[in-house]
Amino acid sequence: MNRQVTLRVNGVTQQHSVEPRLLLVYYLREVLGLTGTHVGCDTSQCGACTVLLEGQAVKSCTILAVQADGAEITTIEGLARDGKLHPLQTGFWEEHGLQCGFCTPGMIMAACQLLERIPDPSEAQIRHGLAGNLCRCTGYHNIVRAVQHAARKLLETKQR
Amino acid sequence: MIPAAFEYEAPATLMEALALLRRHRGAKLLAGGHSLLPMMKLRLAAPERLIDISRIKELAGIRESRGGGTIVIGALTPHGTLESSALLQEKCPLLAEAAAVIGDPQVRNRGTIGGSLAHADPAADLPAALLALDATLTAMGTSGARRQVPARRFFRGLLTTALRPTEVLTEITVPVLKRGTGSAYEKFANKASRFAVVGVAAVVALDRRGRCSQVAIGITGAGPKAVRAVRAEAALLGREPTAANIAAAAARASAAVGDALSDIHASSEFRLHLTEVLTRRALARAAARA
Ligand SMILES: Cc1cc2nc3c(=O)[nH]c(=O)nc-3n(C[C@H](O)[C@H](O)[C@H](O)COP(=O)(O)OP(=O)(O)OC[C@H]3O[C@@H](n4cnc5c(N)ncnc54)[C@H](O)[C@@H]3O)c2cc1C
């Protein structure tokens, strides 16, 4: 039997009737058309599907949409503010933190949680914080630099 | 991959959840879903009905018991909360240490202690720690009666525990470690899944003469279920934790494993080798912290 769910996705309230077996990632991609969240492995390993649920990084391929009923979700589409990219997005751009870009939305959402918890992380803390995200082409060095770039920018804006 | 269709309910109280379990025999509980949903997506499991217990407030939280001496952890507590709990870090650091090396940050945000124990994956980390701590697990049946099971009698076999299908695991009670007691968790992780190929948890207490007055060793990953290494414990009890004594005790750890698992990740010989090496390291680190 379908169930009614109400979620706030990137600040917009959404209400739909869904099958209980609908995974959150397919709700975002196919019901809401937010295709920035990717499906990589579909087996909970790669982190490409990472979104923020109540501010926490989660793998949306391993959560049912009904489990997220009532929750606040942020996807990659919700990061930019007033047409300006989030410092993590510019960080990946400036530091060449991506090649094909498939892992990037998930990387950025996981990095969001990391910088929320540790605003000035060491390289080891960045690697540890992104342990749930796999990149198959860029390699991790530039991804670490991209996160460091964002951390610096976010700290600068805080100090101002 | 899409799970087979099922009915879904999300009760707000434990009593409602128990009533649903009584009414629907084909139902399964859903906590963090990080073991059950991957299995359902692969169609290794196809329950008719999921009872999502994640909204039941009574099952959340970590608190010290009123008289002190023990810490009570709600079954829904996620691994990440165990990892960052100041109470656990101060009074029962073994649990925080083991939780911190589970999977990755996303998995630790969703996976719960109750789900991990009820699922009893042979490669799960927390069972080793709970065995070494002599934890007590509390379950509630459909009549509302509580039942307590010591960790040593909880793990029965591969993915099999002492829980009945109509019971909900409600809380886990662990001791506050006394002064002069140290603990450590050593894990050799599978590089891809991050589950334990082998994990060893140790608790060591030293008396005033520097001899071991308590030794507890929990082993996971090596065999079909997590076990206590009683012979290795006995070999170190009453002795000083010197490198030679620890090595002699660790050499007996693999006896507890019985038939070691063998798969594409590690042969049984390698698992038994890891058991000895990690026991040695865990004992040495626990003794150094005592
Ligand atoms: C990519 C990945 C990596 C992982 N790595 C590790 C690792 O390194 N180490 C590790 O230990 N684990 C690891 N896990 C497993 C993770 O810790 C799971 O979250 C955990 O094993 C199950 O907890 P859950 O809350 O998600 O349970 P669920 O998946 O919701 O439930 C699991 C089972 O337990 C039952 N159940 C749940 N709660 C209760 C309850 N309160 N009472 C009775 N029955 C209950 C359910 O019915 C189900 O049968 C990993 C998982 C993933 C996806």
Ligand code: FES
């Ligand atoms: S698609 Fe979700 S973890 Fe890979």
Ligand code: FES
């Ligand atoms: S940029 Fe291609 S997978 Fe990471």
